[in-house]
Amino acid sequence: MFQTDSFVKACQGQPASVVKELLEEALRDPESITQALAAFGNGKNVGDNAMGDLLIHRSPELTILKAAVPAGFKSPPHNHLMWAVIGVYDGQENNYFYRRSGETLEAAGGRDLKAPDVLVLGQEVIHAIANPLERTSFAIHVYGGDLPGAPRRMWNPRTLKEEAFDMQTMRSYAKDLMAK
Helix, strand or coil: CCCHHHHHHHHCCCCHHHHHHHHHHHCCCHHHHHHHHCCCCCCCCCCCCCCEEEEEEECCCCEEEEEEECCCCECCCEECCCCEEEEEEECEEEEEEEEEECCEEEEEEEEEEECCCEEEECCCCEEEEECCCCCCEEEEEEECCCHHHCCCEEECCCCCCEEECCHHHHHHHHHHHHHC
């Protein structure tokens, strides 16, 4: 049975490789995760073309989110500046990877995650995500640092020019991408 407090404690002070193992173990019982995380985000509407990052834990060393990704959602490329471990427990999350090319980005592959897949992203990874389904997808995202406090970057999806990460601008870019 997945227990949020136990999972948070088990992740604290661990490298991405150990968090990956912990998440893989938890994903063996996705219904248990669904039940344990049902209270996170209760009443929050994630259907307004905005991803719902629902905070489970935040400290200088660790951030854990329940990621609720609405149907058809697409994000612009962005980074985290720390490792990340993503585990999908309901639905699908497609990841598109990029690498720097001069002052812009170029595509560098991707990986489609379906429950119960787990993906580790390195500290330097630049990616975008999408939910190709007609329903909300859910995942646990674990980050090796204080994600909300990180001086992250994002890239304009039309020009692939780098800019400071700003949640309002990211939402605007996502709406533009989803309209296409």
